[in-house]
Amino acid sequence: MINAAVYVRISSDVTGEGLGVARQEADCRALAEAKAWTVMEVYRDNDTSAYSGTRRPGYERLLTDIEAGTVRAVVAWHGDRLHRSPKELERFIDLAERTGLRVETVKAGTIDLSSASGRAVARTLGAWARFESEHKSDRIRRKLTDNAAAGLPHGGMRPFGWEADRRTIRESEAAVLREAYARVLAGEPIRALVRDFNARGLLNASGRPWRHPTLREVLLHARHAGLRTHNGTVVGDADWPELVAPESWRALTRVLNDPARVTTPGRAGRLNLLSGIATCAVCGASLRVGHSRGVRAYRCTLNGCVSRTRDLLEQFVTNVMVARLSRPDALSLLAPGDDGGARREAEGAAERVRQRLDDAAASFAAGNLTTRQLEVITSQLKPELAALEAAAAPPADRSTVLGKLVSTDNVARVWESTPPDVRRAAIALLMEIKVGRARRGPGFDPDTVFIDWR
Ligand SMILES: [Zn+2]
Incomplete structure (x- = not known):
């Protein structure tokens, strides 16, 4: 049996709002019972009374009894009931380390003051409590935190x-x-x-x-x-x-939040139709428009492997697009083969990874994981989660982009009146465009532009 003490404090600070000593004590006793600890005594302080000043006779007596060894464990409602300042916390940590004191709180779980991460958690909680007591009138923030929780x-x-x-x-x-x-x-x-x-x-x-x-x-x-x-x-x-x-x-x-997303028009206010959409067939980098001997041209952004006159490449892609949308089966573009099962599976897996991240954070807060362990777990799970979330993303709603284009009998005319950024969206939705090295000689060689349908 471990001899435990319950410490309760009523205060005028906002964190104590509406929380009476009786409620604190009941919660603490229940927690002690769950730990199979024997509550020897309840130590009480009342910070609200005018004559008590800043001294806490109950707290001081508690420290004396811990020092003497008659109290081996402390249960409090929250760390901020025990310590009102970093100075008090450090004194308490020092005492806990010397005596092997065990500390449990109703709201913040185990405070493992024997480990570095546990002390870090206690200090973080303490810093928060201090912020609160220094901003007693700032109830809004507290309210927001409560609401968030x-x-x-x-x-x-x-x-x-x-x-x-x-x-x-x-x-x-x-x-x-x-x-x-x-x-x-x-x-x-x-x-x-x-x-x-x-x-x-x-x-x-x-x-x-x-x-x-x-x-x-x-x-x-x-x-x-x-x-x-x-x-x-x-x-x-x-x-x-x-x-x-x-x-x-x-x-x-x-x-x-994708940095590759290109939405800003060039200096002339003209949106380049294929910037960031077409890629280099040699190295896979995206193509952007630059000047090349007085002509605007798409160029491989990474190694400059390939280059094509802008207007010729855009005209070619536009022709292919209009031809494809003019085919009798154009409506089928609105409903591509969709593997909803795989998507749901990925979403389920993503949810499980999110749960593991939450669990790790909870273990850390409870002092069962070190900061380093938490970092390792997080750095492993974050990329996994990102990949699963990408796989779980719903397919693009094609009809909102392509609707007008596939329901007309004059695709070329509708294409002309389609805003440039919607054209870009339509191309990105339907085409994978890879540009290979051009053959020598004049003119535009369409055989070195590879278009795959998505
Ligand atoms: Zn390249």
């Missing part, structure tokens, strides 16, 4: 797609968001969507026309996938419904 929404302006209660979907706006997700995943740039939305008179949550950064930010918001974030990190499932599938949201964040 409970899956409740943050306050603030109404998010687009949601009612003012922040948990009810506003269907008229949700439809716009779902369309935007589908189009971006099909390869359309945000800029094209902004133009289209404003042409249709759609307004953002502030009742203003859309702008590129606003729409991008709105689409990246995890809340649409029913996920809760805190300080930019997803912390768990929210208590509101999903407006889009989490797989779609994850796929979109990958697309928008």
Whole structure:
């Protein structure tokens, strides 16, 4: 049997809000019982009383008894009940190390003060507690953390797609968001969507026309996938419904954060049709437009292996595209062979990896893993997760990009009136373009441009 002490403190700081000593004590006693520890005594302090000042007679007596060896374990509701400052924490750590004291908390689990990582956790918790007590009036932040943990929404302006209660979907706006997700995943740039939305008179949550950064930010918001974030990190499932599938949201964040994504027009304001889409058949690098002897040309960005006059290559690809879309079976392009089973399998595997990452973080917080062990686990699982998430991404919604092009009997004319970035999206969706070394001689040799249909 281990002789344990329960320590409770009522205070005026915000972390103690609404949490009475009785509740703290009951929780601590239950925890001690679960550990098969014998509670010898409950030490109490009341920081709120005017005459107690900053001294804590209960805490001081507890330290004396630990030193004397009559107390071998301490149960507290949270680390911040025990220590109010880093100085107090260091004194406690020193004492715990000397006496082999065991510490359990109801809210923060085991605080293993005998290990470096456990002490690091205790210090982190302590730093947080100090921040809180130094900002007693700053209840908002505390509230946000509580809300984040409970899956409740943050306050603030109404998010687009949601009612003012922040948990009810506003269907008229949700439809716009779902369309935007589908189009971006099909390869359309945000800029094209902004133009289209404003042409249709759609307004953002502030009742203003859309702008590129606003729409991008709105689409990246995890809340649409029913996920809760805190300080930019997803912390768990929210208590509101999903407006889009989490797989779609994850796929979109990958697309928008992909550095290879080219959406800015060149200096002349002209979008190069094949930049970042066509690749070098020799080394696999992407092609970009540059000047070559006074002519604009696509060039291998890595080694300069290949080069093609821009206008000739674009004209060739456009001809191939229009010819393909003009075929009687063009509609079949909207429904490519889709292996939904493999996608679901990848999503299941991704979920299991996410669970393992969560478990590792929890083990670390509980002091069962060192920082180094956590790093090793994380660095192994993160790439695995990224690959699985990519495999789980839903297929691009082709009809949003190709719909008009495959339902006309004059593809060439519709192609001409299609905005450049939608053309790019259509090409990226359907074609894999590899450019090989050109044969010597004048003119454009289409035999060294390899187009595969996706
Ligand atoms: Zn190359």
